[in-house]
Structures are given as C-alpha cells and as structure tokens.
Amino acid sequence: MMLWVINLLGLLLLGLIIWWFWGVRPQVKAMPATQPIEVLVADGVYVPAFIGVPAGQGVTLHFLRKDPSPCAEKVIFAGLGISADLALNSHTEVTLPPLAVGEYEFTCQMQMYRGRLKVTQEM
Numbered sequence: 001m002m003l004w005v006i007n008l009l010g011l012l013l014l015g016l017i018i019w020w021f022w023g024v025r026p027q028v029k030a031m032p033a034t035q036p037i038e039v040l041v042a043d044g045v046y047v048p049a050f051i052g053v054p055a056g057q058g059v060t061l062h063f064l065r066k067d068p069s070p071c072a073e074k075v076i077f078a079g080l081g082i083s084a085d086l087a088l089n090s091h092t093e094v095t096l097p098p099l100a101v102g103e104y105e106f107t108c109q110m111q112m113y114r115g116r117l118k119v120t121q122e123m
C-alpha cells in the first residue's frame with residue numbers, strides 16, 4: 001500500500017518536471033503594429049526568434065545585424081516571397097504587408113538563422 005503511494009508521488013513529480021521543462025512556451029513579443037519591432041541578428045540566432053503580430057496590419061521589422069559572417073547577410077520570408085539584404089552594424093527596415101492568421105518562418109539563405117512570425121487575430 002505504502003509503495004503504491006510512493007510510486008504515485010514519483011509519477012506526479014515526474015509529470016511536474018516534464019511540464020516545467022517542456023510546458024514552458026516560447027516568449028511571444030507582441031507589440032502594436034505601428035511600432036517597429038527590433039530583431040537582433042547575432043551569434044546564429046534572431047532575438048527575438050518568435051514574434052507575435054496582429055493579423056491584417058502591416059508590420060515593420062528592424063533588423064540589427066551584428067554578425068559579420070556572410071551567413072547573416074540576408075533575411076528571407078520564404079512564405080511571403082520577401083527578402084532583404086542586411087547591412088552590417090546597422091538597422092535594415094523590412095516592411096511586411098498585412099498578414100493573414102498563421103505562422104511565417106524567416107531565415108538566412110542557408111537556414112541557420114531561424115525565426116517565426118506568429119500572426120493572430122486581434123491581441
């Protein structure tokens with residue numbers, strides 16, 4: 001009987017640990033569409049790499065490229081047919097048209113840098 005309770009507690013604890021580590025959702029950065037969203041390009045990652053934006057509004061992203069490697073010189077929104085050359089150590093403005101609800105990936109040309117735009121209805 002006692003052993004059964006201990007097993008159950010162990011299982012609960014395991015569930016809690018799994019929930020703690022895998023249940024945490026990536027941080028969504030939501031901002032009004034009128035305000036440009038800053039995206040840092042450095043050390044192989046976009047920061048933030050996960051950006052929430054409202055549907056049906058144009059979005060302006062400001063990419064600040066700190067990575068001198070040629071890998072980081074382009075950002076490509078494959079699903080939208082939009083790409084831009086990023087100048088080193090300065091801001092590059094990328095304006096996206098009003099988007100439909102969904103997720104849109106953006107990457108460098110070799111897809112080492114990866115980010116996602118999550119477009120949701122009215123936030």
Ligand SMILES: [Cu+2]
Pocket residue numbers: 070071072108109110111112113
């Ligand atoms: Cu690359």
